[in-house]
Amino acid sequence: MAQFNNWCLSVDLQIGNHFRRVMTGQAASLPDGVEATAAIVPEHYASEEQVARALVRLGKPAAAALIEGKLPTTKAIRSGDLGEIYATEWIDAHSGGYHSPIKRLRWKDHRNMAMRGDDVIGILLDPQTQRLHFLKTEAKSRVALTARVLTEARAGLDKDGGLPSAHALSFMSARLLELDHLPLADAIDDALLKHGIPPQNVRHLLFTFSGNAPDALLAASLQAYAGPISQWGVGLHVEGHAAFIGAVYDRVIADANNA
Template sequence: MTRFAEWCTEVVVGCSAPHSHTMLTADASKFDASVAIMADVMPDHFLPPSRLAEMFARLQRHEVAELIKNRLPESAQLKSGDLGEVLCTTFVREKTPFTLGINRLQFKDHRNMSMRGDDMLGFNLNPVTGKLTLLKAESKSNATMPAATVAKAREALSGYGELPSPHSMGFVADRLTNPADKPLRDAIDDAQLKKSLKPSDVTHMLFAFTGNDTTTLLQSNLSGYAGGSVQHYVGLRVAEHQKFIKAVFAAAGA
């Protein structure tokens, strides 16, 4: 996983319960280590692990690298957005109870196209009661994050009455094809058919991957939220934002 604690310092910013605001700052002295960690993480987000294992068993390492490289985006803008989404997804899996779901980027129509729908959905299924709760995340990546971008993410999170979009819910359910995933797939289908999800069942995450300090910007936006879902705002600052993105993709494709 991304092991943020190994290359970032973490500060919890004060805000009204039950909401939270966390700021992560990358340690510049650990730049190479953080790039190596992310390069190891990236392939699993663009190719299923079973497919990667099959490729490594049959092909030489440089051939596998070429196939991985062909799945990664080419434009700087898409690289920025995709890396932000990977960072957000791994943060959710490492730091929250919403560990179930899919790696959405595995299902891109084309490596140089953006995906539609919610950036990330994470799920928690109570093993005793069968109750489904979920996290809906919006990830934004900018070297310098403007307030308009944060406002756009806030608008997306509050869309559909605070709930995930039906398209995004169906997208996940249709790709939970492993027999072990049947309980979650059924729970997602039932939530849609019975319209049983409420804002209180949904946690929102606004994840900002930036080169500048967004503490005040995120805090200001969070303070204006008046809906019924718990909010987690997360800022990840990598001072050399563009250099970091280029280095991660170069290492992942090598």
């Protein structure tokens, strides 16, 4: 896990029916943030089984090369990927029961290309109805977050009537089948093809990772939303955003070579 609570100070605010959390990286604890993040980044690009098999068959240098070969080399793609990684980690640890069942970045077309479709989808199974609830997520990472970026994120969340896209759910179901997670794959197919997805079974998460404070921007975005779907806005604020991202990926490469 990204262990946000160990290196960030969190402040929550209720905005009407919506919720905002801002996590601010504490200067003295940012090295802890780099370490915690670097520990979980590789598993978002390659499964532990794939890395372990390369280690056993080919040795440590090849396993390290496998990891490094999957990492993006451009600053923009590293930034976007890390925003998605943080959103995924926040959902799994802090969303109150949703989880992201696949790590999408393992299926990138190319390490220096962004993924298409909904950034992240969290899933929660209602124990009473046995129906799925979805957390449709847009993740944005910027050195300087702006209202325009949040407008773009809102447009992404509002597509497909605010519901997770059929393409994204089909992609998720297919990957789960490959991983032999058959009950969850079937539940997604049932929601998509049999029962339908009512808006009351969907929540939106707007997740930002930025070098400037997102407090006012997230609040304004939540206040402006007039639709029927419950909204969460979560912002991770790290001073020295670009340097922090560089340090994370440098640490991932160093750890892979020293494992």
